[in-house]
Amino acid sequence: MENLKDLQLRYEALKSLGLKLNIERGQPGDENFNLANALFTIVTEKDIMTRSGFDIRNYPGGVLGLPEARELFCTVLGADPEETLVGNNASLSILSKVLMWALLRGVVGGPMPWVTLNKPKMIVTVPGYDRHFLLLTEMGYDLVQVNMTPEGPDMDAVEKAVADPSVKGILFVPTYSNPTGETVSDKTVDRLARMKTAAPDFTIFADDAYAVHHLVDHPKKPKNLLRACKEAGNPNRVYLFGSTSKITFSGAGLGFMATSTANLAYMSKLFGTTFIGPNKVEQLRHVKFLNAFPGGIPGLMKEHAKLLKPKFDMTDKVLTRELGATGLAKWTKPEGGYFISLDTVRPVAKRSVALCKEAGVAITPAGATFPFGKDPNDTNIRISPTRPPVAELEKAIEILSVSIKLASAEFDASRK
Numbered sequence: 218m219e220n221l222k223d224l225q226l227r228y229e230a231l232k233s234l235g236l237k238l239n240i241e242r243g244q245p246g247d248e249n250f251n252l253a254n255a256l257f258t259i260v261t262e263k264d265i266m267t268r269s270g271f272d273i274r275n276y277p278g279g280v281l282g283l284p285e286a287r288e289l290f291c292t293v294l295g296a297d298p299e300e301t302l303v304g305n306n307a308s309l310s311i312l313s314k315v316l317m318w319a320l321l322r323g324v325v326g327g328p329m330p331w332v333t334l335n336k337p338k339m340i341v342t343v344p345g346y347d348r349h350f351l352l353l354t355e356m357g358y359d360l361v362q363v364n365m366t367p368e369g370p371d372m373d374a375v376e377k378a379v380a381d382p383s384v385k386g387i388l389f390v391p392t393y394s395n396p397t398g399e400t401v402s403d404k405t406v407d408r409l410a411r412m413k414t415a416a417p418d419f420t421i422f423a424d425d426a427y428a429v430h431h432l433v434d435h436p437k438k439p440k441n442l443l444r445a446c447k448e449a450g451n452p453n454r455v456y457l458f459g460s461t462s463k464i465t466f467s468g469a470g471l472g473f474m475a476t477s478t479a480n481l482a483y484m485s486k487l488f489g490t491t492f493i494g495p496n497k498v499e500q501l502r503h504v505k506f507l508n509a510f511p512g513g514i515p516g517l518m519k520e521h522a523k524l525l526k527p528k529f530d531m532t533d534k535v536l537t538r539e540l541g542a543t544g545l546a547k548w549t550k551p552e553g554g555y556f557i558s559l560d561t562v563r564p565v566a567k568r569s570v571a572l573c574k575e576a577g578v579a580i581t582p583a584g585a586t587f588p589f590g591k592d593p594n595d596t597n598i599r600i601s602p603t604r605p606p607v608a609e610l611e612k613a614i615e616i617l618s619v620s621i622k623l624a625s626a627e628f629d630a631s632r633k
Contacts (some may be wrong), residue, residue, distance in 0.1 A: 398551020
C-alpha cells in the first residue's frame with residue numbers, strides 16, 4: 218500500500234488538473250436520451266383520437282390513464298391492465314399520493330387513517346434511496362431501519378419489526394436496489410407476502426424503478442410481489458411503482474402503479490378529488506413510440522444496456538486496479554440498475570467525498586443513503602456511473618479511489 222506522502226503527492230497532481238466531473242446523481246447520459254428523440258415528433262394533429270376512443274385534447278378519460286398506456290406499462294410491473302394506473306411524470310409523485318391518502322383515510326381493509334397514530338412507522342432499507350427517506354420524514358412517518366442484504370430486506374429484522382402494530386408498511390426498491398444493486402430473492406418475496414403482522418393494514422410499497430434496467434443478457438427474474446401476495450391470501454398488501462424516467466426522458470415521462478383491483482378502485486377515487494386526469498398527449502406519445510421501437514420496451518432497454526454496461530465495467534476496472542489489493546474497500550457489481558455501492562473499511566466516507574470535491578469530482582454526499590444523512594459507520598459511498606462519457610468516468614473513479622486511499626492513510630496516521 219502506498220504511503221501517506223506518496224498519496225498526498227498523487228492526489229495533488231490530480232487536483233491540479235482542474236477537472237469538473239459529476240457522478241452525483243443517477244442520470245442517463247445524453248446518448249441514452251437520444252434513443253428516445255422520436256418522442257418529439259411521433260404525435261401529430263392526426264392523432265387526436267386514440268384507438269380506445271378518447272380525444273387526447275379533452276378532459277374525459279379518468280385518473281387511471283389511457284387504456285393503451287395501461288396495457289403497455291402493466292407489463293413492466295408484471296401486472297394486468299385492470300390492476301394498473303398510469304399517471305404523469307415521476308413515480309415518486311404517485312407514491313406520495315398513496316402515502317398521503319393512507320395517512321388521511323387509511324387503506325383498504327384498514328381500521329383507521331394512519332394519521333390517528335401519533336407517529337405511524339415505516340420500515341426502510343439501508344443503505345437506501347435518500348428521496349424515500351425525505352418523503353417519509355416530511356410526511357411525519359417514523360423510520361425503522363433494516364439492512365439491505367443480497368436477498369433484499371433483512372427479513373429477520375422485518376418480521377421482528379412488524380410485531381409492532383404501529384409499523385404500517387415497508388418502502389424499498391426490490392429490483393437492482395438503490396444504491397446496492399441487489400434484487401429480492403423468491404424466498405424474501407414469499408416471506409413478505411405471507412408474514413403475520415400486528416397491523417392488519419400493513420402495506421408493502423415497492424418502488425420498482427429499475428425493473429427492466431438490465432445490464433446482462435439473461436437477467437434473473439424475481440418472483441412478482443403482486444402475485445405472491447394474492448397467492449398468500451393478502452391481495453391488498455402491496456403497491457408497485459415504476460416510471461419511464463430512465464426508459465425515455467427523465468424530465469418528461471410517465472409514472473405508473475400496479476396493485477389489486479380493490480386498492481386501485483379505492484385510491485383512484487381519492488386521486489380523482491385532486492385532479493381530473495393525467496396528460497393524455499404524453500401518454501399517447503409514449504405508447505406510439507415504445508410500440509414502434511424494434512422489440513418494444515425490452516428492445517429499447519437492450520440499447521440502453523449497450524451504452525451503460527461499458528461505464529459499469531470501467532468503474533469496476535478502475536476500482537479493482539486501485540483498491541482491489543488494498544483491503545480498503547468493497548463494492549457491488551450489479552447486473553442492472555443505475556448505481557454501485559461502495560463501502561470503505563475505515564470510517565472515511567465523508568473525508569473521501571470531501572477530497573473528491575476538492576479535486577473537482579462531485580459525488581453523492583456521504584450519508585445520503587441513510588435517513589437524515591447519517592451513516593452510523595461513515596463507510597458508504599454511492600457511485601452513479603451512468604451520465605459521464607467513459608473517458609471522464611475513468612478519471613473520476615481514479616480520483617475517488619485515490620481519495621479513499623488518502624483518507625484511509627490519514628485515518629491510520631491519526632491513530633498512531
